[in-house]
Amino acid sequence: xxxxxxxxxxxxxxxxxxxxxxxxxxxxxxxxxxxxxxxxxxxxxxxxxxxxxxxxxxxxxxxxxxxxxxxxxxxxxxxxxxxxxxxxxxxxxxxxxxxxxxxxxxxxxxxxxxxxxxxxxxxxxxxxxxxxxxxxxxxxxxxxxxxxxxxxxxxxxxxxxxxxxxxxxxxxxxxxxxxxxxxxxxxxxxxxxxxxxxxxxxxxxxxxxxxxxxxxxxxxxxxxxxxxxxxxxxxxxxxxxxxxxxxxxxxxxxxxxxxxxxxxxxxxxxxxxxxxxxxxxxxxxxxxxxxxxxxxxxxxxxxxxxxxxxxxxxxxxxxxxxxxxxxxxxxxxxxxxxxxxxxxxxxxxxxxxxxxxxxxxxxxxxxxxxxxxxxxxxxxxxxxxxxxxxxxxxxxxxxxxxxxxxxxxxxx
Amino acid sequence: xxxxxxxxxxxxxxxxxxxxxxxxxxxxxxxxxxxxxxxxxxxxxxxxxxxxxxxxxxxxxxxxxxxxxxxxxxxxxxxxxxxxxxxxxxxxxxxxxxxxxxxxxxxxxxxxxxxxxxxxxxxxxxxxxxxxxxxxxxxxxxxxxxxxxxxxxxxxxxxxxxxxxxxxxxxxxxxxxxxxxxxxxxxxxxxxxxxxxxxxxxxxxxxxxxxxxxxxxxxxxxxxxxxxxxxxxxxxxxxxxxxxxxxxxxxxxxxxxxxxxxxxxxxxxxxxxxxxxxxxxxxxxxxxxxxxxxxxxxxxxxxxxxxxxxxxxxxxxxxxxxxxxxxxxxxxxxxxxxxxxxxxxxxxxxxxxxxxxxxxxxxxxxxxxxxxxxxxxxxxxxxxxxxxxxxxxxxxxxxxxxxxxxxxxxxx
Numbered sequence: 067x068x069x070x071x072x073x074x075x076x077x078x079x080x081x082x083x084x085x086x087x088x089x090x091x092x093x094x095x096x097x098x099x100x101x102x103x104x105x106x107x108x109x110x111x112x113x114x115x116x117x118x119x120x121x122x123x124x125x126x127x128x129x130x131x132x133x134x135x136x137x138x139x140x141x142x143x144x145x146x147x148x149x150x151x152x153x154x155x156x157x158x159x160x161x162x163x164x165x166x167x168x169x170x171x172x173x174x175x176x177x178x179x180x181x182x183x184x185x186x187x188x189x190x191x192x193x194x195x196x197x198x199x200x201x202x203x204x205x206x207x208x209x210x211x212x213x214x215x216x217x218x219x220x221x222x223x224x225x226x227x228x229x230x231x232x233x234x235x236x237x238x239x240x241x242x243x244x245x246x247x248x249x250x251x252x253x254x255x256x257x258x259x260x261x262x263x264x265x266x267x268x269x270x271x272x273x274x275x276x277x278x279x280x281x282x283x284x285x286x287x288x289x290x291x292x293x294x295x296x297x298x299x300x301x302x303x304x305x306x307x308x309x310x311x312x313x314x315x316x317x318x319x320x321x322x323x324x325x326x327x328x329x330x331x332x333x334x335x336x337x338x339x340x341x342x343x344x345x346x347x348x349x350x351x352x353x354x355x356x357x358x359x360x361x362x363x364x365x366x367x368x369x370x371x372x373x374x375x376x377x378x379x380x381x382x383x384x385x386x387x388x389x390x391x392x393x394x395x396x397x398x399x400x401x402x403x404x405x406x407x408x409x410x411x412x413x414x415x416x417x418x419x420x421x422x423x424x425x426x427x428x429x430x431x432x433x434x435x436x437x438x439x440x441x442x443x444x445x446x447x448x449x450x451x452x453x454x455x456x457x458x459x460x461x462x463x464x465x466x467x468x469x470x471x472x473x474x475x476x477x478x
Numbered sequence: 479x480x481x482x483x484x485x486x487x488x489x490x491x492x493x494x495x496x497x498x499x500x501x502x503x504x505x506x507x508x509x510x511x512x513x514x515x516x517x518x519x520x521x522x523x524x525x526x527x528x529x530x531x532x533x534x535x536x537x538x539x540x541x542x543x544x545x546x547x548x549x550x551x552x553x554x555x556x557x558x559x560x561x562x563x564x565x566x567x568x569x570x571x572x573x574x575x576x577x578x579x580x581x582x583x584x585x586x587x588x589x590x591x592x593x594x595x596x597x598x599x600x601x602x603x604x605x606x607x608x609x610x611x612x613x614x615x616x617x618x619x620x621x622x623x624x625x626x627x628x629x630x631x632x633x634x635x636x637x638x639x640x641x642x643x644x645x646x647x648x649x650x651x652x653x654x655x656x657x658x659x660x661x662x663x664x665x666x667x668x669x670x671x672x673x674x675x676x677x678x679x680x681x682x683x684x685x686x687x688x689x690x691x692x693x694x695x696x697x698x699x700x701x702x703x704x705x706x707x708x709x710x711x712x713x714x715x716x717x718x719x720x721x722x723x724x725x726x727x728x729x730x731x732x733x734x735x736x737x738x739x740x741x742x743x744x745x746x747x748x749x750x751x752x753x754x755x756x757x758x759x760x761x762x763x764x765x766x767x768x769x770x771x772x773x774x775x776x777x778x779x780x781x782x783x784x785x786x787x788x789x790x791x792x793x794x795x796x797x798x799x800x801x802x803x804x805x806x807x808x809x810x811x812x813x814x815x816x817x818x819x820x821x822x823x824x825x826x827x828x829x830x831x832x833x834x835x836x837x838x839x840x841x842x843x844x845x846x847x848x849x850x851x852x853x854x855x856x857x858x859x860x861x862x863x864x865x866x867x868x869x870x871x872x873x874x875x876x877x878x879x880x881x882x883x884x885x886x887x888x889x890x
Contacts, residue, residue, distance in 0.1 A: 082531065082534060082535060085535070086535075116557065119494065119557070119561055120560065120561065120564060122494060123494060123497070123498075123561050123564040123565050123568065124564040124565070124567055124568045125568075126564075128567070130567060130572075130573075130574065131564060131567055133574070134560040134561075134563040134564045134567070134574070134575055135560070135564070136560075137556060137559065137560035137563075137575050137577070138556075138557050138560035138561060138564075141553040141554075141556045141557050142553075144549060144550075144553045144556075145528065145531070145550050145553050147549065148532065148546040148547070148548075148549035148550035149531055149532065149535050149546075149550060151542075151546040151549075152532060152535040152536040152538075152543060152546045152547070152550075153535050153536070155536055155540070155542060155543055155546070156535065156536045156537075160542075161542075162542065162545070162546070163546055163549050165549070165626075167579055168624055168625075212580055213580075214577075
């Protein structure tokens with residue numbers, strides 16, 4: 067007998083039939099003798115509707131406004147929790163919902179993107195020990211002053227992992243609309259394979275680089291508390307991918323996966339004065355405008371008085387970024403701005419990078435052999451990212467997937 | 479400066495524009511220097527949708543099922559509370575929502591038709607004293623074991639009156655889609671007048687007799703705690719009808735109004751044995767089937783061994799009532815059952831009945847003069863009800879309205 071936390075996302079509870087389907091999956095774990103806590107998202111579309119209501123009512127700029135936003139949007143998960151408890155009762159499983167304030171799930175006061183501080187599991191354990199399945203709405207908690215808070219979009223993954231940590235659950239199963247974590251996106255790379263296991267840090271890089279399987283914050287929390295997380299499909303019964311500590315992955319591989327993002331735009335400032343502090347002057351205004359800058363490179367040109375600075379932002383932020391830079395043109399004194407939205411970011415990820423030289427070089431060589439021009443490079447301890455022309459994305463992904471020995475057929 | 483409770487029903491908060499309209503009404507009271515607590519219903523249609531979800535998921539027959547039903551359906555009022563708080567903030571009124579568990583509003587454990595036991599107003603007073611409008615979702619509370627409860631359909635009126643009682647508010651304004659309580663239904667009686675004031679007991683009779691302005695339970699609660707309730711329109715600014723203690727009504731009138739209901743069905747059992755206990759034997763099975771019996775008359779026929787018993791039930795309950803009686807036919811030993819669904823109940827209501835003889839007789843005389851046959855009569859201290867053929871309803875209402883001097887032109 068183990069204690070499991072199961073989490074079902076919006077598409078898994080999209081309508082009443084799917085909620086009934088979730089109930090049978092939960093029942094299977096109960097019948098196997100496990101204690102089960104379930105975390106649910108809102109029914110698909112509900113949260114969007116509530117967000118639209120709230121944001122058409124007020125600009126949501128003050129803390130008091132965002133507190134009411136939280137009160138409004140958190141109701142979607144409350145509904146699903148009650149409905150799933152009903153569906154479970156109907157098939158003979160003792161079940162009850164337990165809302166954020168009932169547990170309680172304590173968070174900080176940062177409404178609409180609160181962080182979980184503590185989960186009181188005393189009452190929850192009591193109900194589990196009495197043979198009940200407890201259904202907890204994801205995404206919500208309460209602040210110290212007893213207001214409803216929410217954790218930000220996708221926060222239900224974080225709720226589930228935090229609950230698993232607090233309960234010291236044996237495993238946290240995240241049921242979603244994909245059946246696991248793949249070496250690359252199977253829609254673009256037909257030879258992509260499902261990974262049986264993936265390390266926390268690798269998953270973190272893959273999540274932040276565009277593999278939209280898990281919320282980055284939930285992966286950080288799993289890593290911090292050592293929660294074993296399984297990503298699996300709501301729609302079939304196959305094993306998914308287990309997210310574990312690196313040491314637990316027996317089959318050592320150097321590279322785990324190839325991720326990509328189409329959501330980057332490149333910005334180049336030419337003729338920037340090559341003096342100390344110029345980078346701070348450029349990126350200060352962007353930070354003030356709450357624009358996240360991703361890749362940054364600085365090249366010294368022949369004329370050593372000036373330099374070119376290139377960086378990427380998300381496509382949505384591009385116009386704001388340009389406005390922020392143009393408003394500071396007299397201070398920054400750049401010669402011109404070039405932008406390129408027709409780019410894609412490709413990242414090779416693997417803990418092997420720590421110990422094995424030449425893995426980045428293999429990336430550059432592979433892309434060069436295919437005639438793919440690299441516009442920007444950035445690296446971290448366990449990944450190398452390059453910005454390339456978007457037209458070459460599929461070609462690059464497939465070539466790299468083969469070059470690093472990730473193709474499905476090679477496993478046989 | 480006074481403390482007011484304002485309540486807005488489902489049609490008053492039907493969509494975002496109407497919620498904004500509610501906000502301006504609340505602001506007017508704030509600008510007049512009043513402290514204001516607001517009670518809101520769910521947006522029109524939302525509760526029905528949630529009820530449909532819950533009841534298609536489970537039969538809602540066990541206490542645990544009904545508890546989850548409450549968790550699901552209470553979310554509608556939570557959403558409106560947050561949205562109205564946002565609308566108020568947007569027009570410069572400090573406001574916050576305060577949910578059933580945040581106050582808290584304590585109820586008994588009878589899920590889906592809980593009764594309010596106590597409202598803790600300490601935190602609420604604190605916020606009101608700090609200049610905030612506090613928006614409270616109607617219809618919801620929490621039980622002793624910290625589960626969400628609901629008060630039954632239309633329970634938001636009760637929430638508002640209970641809150642006004644707990645806060646010792648100067649007045650509880652119920653904003654609704656009618657602009658007050660009328661001497662009769664203006665759609666059927668063109669000369670019906672809006673009443674400036676109506677006594678609690680009269681209102682109670684009118685509410686339970688089909689004038690769907692206020693929930694019966696909220697009137698009982700207002701009477702018990704002496705809460706001054708004003709029924710008024712969300713859609714214009716005219717004064718409504720004030721519900722007060724009888725003694726407060728200066729202009730003494732004998733009859734206050736004429737109510738009606740089309741929702742009755744008549745059942746007659748003929749040839750019932752005329753022995754002690756037979757009524758209990760008939761109405762026991764109906765009570766067991768949770769069927770409310772309204773008017774009851776028993777006639778002794780020429781044959782003194784047998785009697786005919788006539789009573790009314792709601793049209794929805796008729797088939798169940800017949801089934802219950804037929805299943806007991808061998809015990810009850812009646813000769814036959816007649817039913818008549820083509821009937822209407824007309825009631826004359828007024829505290830004057832207590833002291834003035836002849837008011838009932840005027841009813842019978844008026845109806846006889848118009849050739850309206852009376853099928854059943856029942857009376858209470860302040861009302862007389864008769865069951866008549868439905869085709870004569872409008873005729874009867876108008877004739878009685880004139881006969882009792884209630885017509886609008888006579889007031890001038």
